[in-house]
Amino acid sequence: MSERSELIDQEQDGPRSAERLDALLGDPRDAANPVGHARALAADERQEMHAEGERLLDAFGLNAEFVPAALGGRLRRADTLAEVLRTVWRRDPSLGLGYGFASFIASVNIWTGGDREQQRRTAGLLLANQRIAAAFHELAHGNDFARAGFTAQAADGGWLLSGRKEIVTNLRRAEAMVLFARTDDRAGSRSHSQFLVTRDELPANRVLDLPRFPSSGMRGVQLGGIRFTDCPAPGRALIGGVGQGIEIALRSYQVTRAVLPAMSVGPFDTALRTAVEFALERRLYGGTAADIPYVRATIARAYADLLAVDAFAGVGLRTLHLDPGAMAVYAPAAKYLTSRLVLDGFEDLRSVLGAAGYLREGPYAIFQKMARDIAPAAFAHVSRAACLVMILPQLPRLARRSWLVDGAAAKEVFDLGGPLPDLPFDRLAAGLPRGDGLIGVITEAAAQPQPGPVGRFAARLEAELRDLRERCAALGPAGITIDAPPQAFALADRYTVLLAAASALAVWDQGGEQYPPEALLGVLDRLTGRLGGESVLTPAEREDVEQRLFDLAVRRCREHRLLDLTARPIAGREGNHR
CATH class of the missing domain: 1.10.540.10 (Acyl-CoA dehydrogenase/oxidase, N-terminal domain)
Structure with a gap:
C-alpha cells in the first residue's frame, strides 16, 4: 500500500x-x-x-x-x-x-x-x-435576494419551478441543488422560499442547462446557468416553511461568512511565501531584492495583514459557537474587512514581484493564479457593500447601549484552538445582537493601561471608539439604509477596523508567549493606519517591528511552517523556501 x-x-x-x-x-x-x-x-x-x-x-x-x-x-x-x-x-x-x-x-x-x-x-x-449547487444567483438581481425573479408556484401538492439561475458553481455537474425562489408576489421578508431538488427527480424536458460563464479568476470552476419552464418538483422539496427563504439564508450566511475569511488566509499564505522566495532569490544591484528596505517593509506589512485576518477570522469562528447571536454583526464585518486586507495585501506583494507577479509560467507563476482566484472569492457569495448594508442599522443602537458600557467577551472566545461545543445550527438567529463583547475589549484594555506601544495603541483605539460612538449615535433613519450617504458607510468601515484590532489585542493577551509580540505591534500598526491620523509607533519603532516581522516570515518559510498563527509544519524540501 x-x-x-x-x-x-x-x-x-x-x-x-x-x-x-x-x-x-x-x-x-x-x-x-x-x-x-x-x-x-x-x-x-x-x-x-x-x-x-x-x-x-x-x-x-x-x-x-x-x-x-x-x-x-x-x-x-x-x-x-x-x-x-x-x-x-x-x-x-x-x-x-x-x-x-x-x-x-x-x-x-x-x-x-x-x-x-x-x-x-x-x-x-x-x-x-x-455535489450540491447553491442556485441563488440571478444576473438581473445579484445579491439582492428580495428581488429574485425565479418562481415556485404551488400546484397539485408540489411546486412548479420557472425562471433562470446564472453564474452558479457546479450547476451542470451537481447531483442536487438548493434553489432560492419567489413564492409570493408581495414585497417583504416572507416573499421567498428555498427548495432542495435532485437532478434525477426533474423532467429533462423542463430543464435547460445554459452555456458556461467563463471568468478571469477561478477559471477551472464550472460556473453554470439553468432555465426551468413550469418544471414540477415534489412538495417535500420545500425547505422549512413557505416564506422562510430569506430568514434561512441570513442564518446560514453567518456560518459561511465566518468560514470564508479564515479560508482566505490560505491563498494569502501562498502569495506571501512566493514573494519571500522571490525576494531572497532575485539578484539585482549587487545583492538580492530582500536587501532593499522597501521590499522588506512591504513583505512585513503584508505579513501583519495576514495575521490580522487570521486573528479576526479566528475570533469570529469561535463566536459562532459561543455567542451565535452576535454573528449578525460580526460575520458581515469579518467578511468585509478581511476581503479588503487580503486584496490590498496581494496588490502590495505584486509590487515586490514586479513583472514576475503576472507571469503564467515559471517558479513564481502560482502568484498570478492566486491573485486572480482570490479576487472573485472576496466579493462572491455576499459583496462587501452588502456586508456594510447589514452592519449600518446596528450601529446607532450599539453605540448608545453597548460601546464604552459592555465588558469584553468571555476569554474562551479568544483562545484560538481551545475547546468548543458542537456548531449550534439551531441557535443561529437573524435578529439583533444583545451586546458587543469585541468592542468591550478596547474599553477594558484602555482601563488597564500597559507600558510601551501596546498601551499607546489601546489608548488610541479607545479615542477612536469614543469618536465613532458619538458619530454613530447621531445617525438618523436615512443614515442606516442602502441609500445612506458615503459618510455613514465610512463609519461602518471604521467599526470593522476596531473589531479587528480588538480581536488582535485579546488573542495575543490570551495566547501569552504563543504569538510573537512584534506581530501584534505590526497588526495594530497596520489596522490603526487604516483609521488615519498620526502613527502610534515612532519611525524607529516601526522600522524595528517591520524588520523583525520580515525576519520571522523568512524563518517560517525556511522552516516550512505556515505563516498563520498556528505556524504548524507543512511539506517542503531543503532549498525550497516553501
Missing part, C-alpha cells in the same frame, strides 16, 4: 484532519507531485478543474467535513472546518471552491432550516462524494 493510501485509510476525525490532508497533498513545489502547483497551473490554463486534486479529495472524504457528526460526518467545529478548507485553498482556490465550498454553502441551508429527512438525504449525497 502506498504512503498516500495509508494516510487516506487513517481515521480522519478531530483537529488533525488538516495535517493529514496537507501530508496527502505533499510538497506543492515538487514538479512530480500530481497535485502540486505545476499541475494546478496546467489545469488553470486549460480552464478545467484539477482532476487529480478532485480524486484525492474524494479519497480523503472532504465532503464529510461539511456534514454534522450527528449525521455521519466530521463537522463539529467551524475552526477545524476552516483549517481543512484553508489547506485546499492554499494549493488551489478553484479546487477549494469547485470541489468543496460551493457544496458547503448549499448544505448549510439544510442544516439550518431543513427537516430531518432533507438533512439525511443531503448527508447521504455529500458522503457519497456528490
